[in-house]
Amino acid sequence: DAKTTQPPSMDCAEGRAANLPCNHSTISGNEYVYWYRQIHSQGPQYIIHGLKNNETNEMASLIITEDRKSSTLILPHATLRDTAVYYCIVKAPAGNNRKLIWGLGTSLGVNP
């Protein structure tokens, strides 16, 4: 599975959009991009995933570049409750390797 690179930390003002980048330059054609977040002292929570097209759900939007070598998770109106560590993971969905390879993520601080 491809490796990802994320900035260790970011800050965002409450009510503004938070844009979290992720580089995955070695991504393979069948690998999806997944985003999770982990609020302090809780288990990680799935946010969104995508293959090629941009995706949006009730939590966030995912923008994947045309060459698929990077992506951005967008929280359109960040709140204090969005303060968490955000993980970007790339992985093929099926096959024998069902593992998710976790990096250290980006610690997002949302400031009032």
Added chain:
Amino acid sequence: DVKVTQSSRYLVKRTGEKVFLECVQDMDHENMFWYRQDPGLGLRLIYFSYDVKMKEKGDIPEGYSVSREKKERFSLILESASTNQTSMYLCASSLGGSVRPEAFFGQGTRLTVV
């Protein structure tokens, strides 16, 4: 909503004790996972199971074993607890062979071995 429940939120055990961490999921997921999480090291996979009675070693299986006798339950066993097993332990589950294999996590068990 998918629910993954870990039996304890906090646990304190003595060195040398046999420790059981239990995890139950209610969504009929084929895959279940045990991770540990330590500061600066992120989540590391200990074991995973893709079916009842089936298991595979993850990245750090030494000192641990697992049991999956029923589809909904996946147990992590520390045969003889040591202080370097003090950590946050996270259980997760996911559908098997699916285009949507997102994992759902329990709330974690913070284990302290003294």
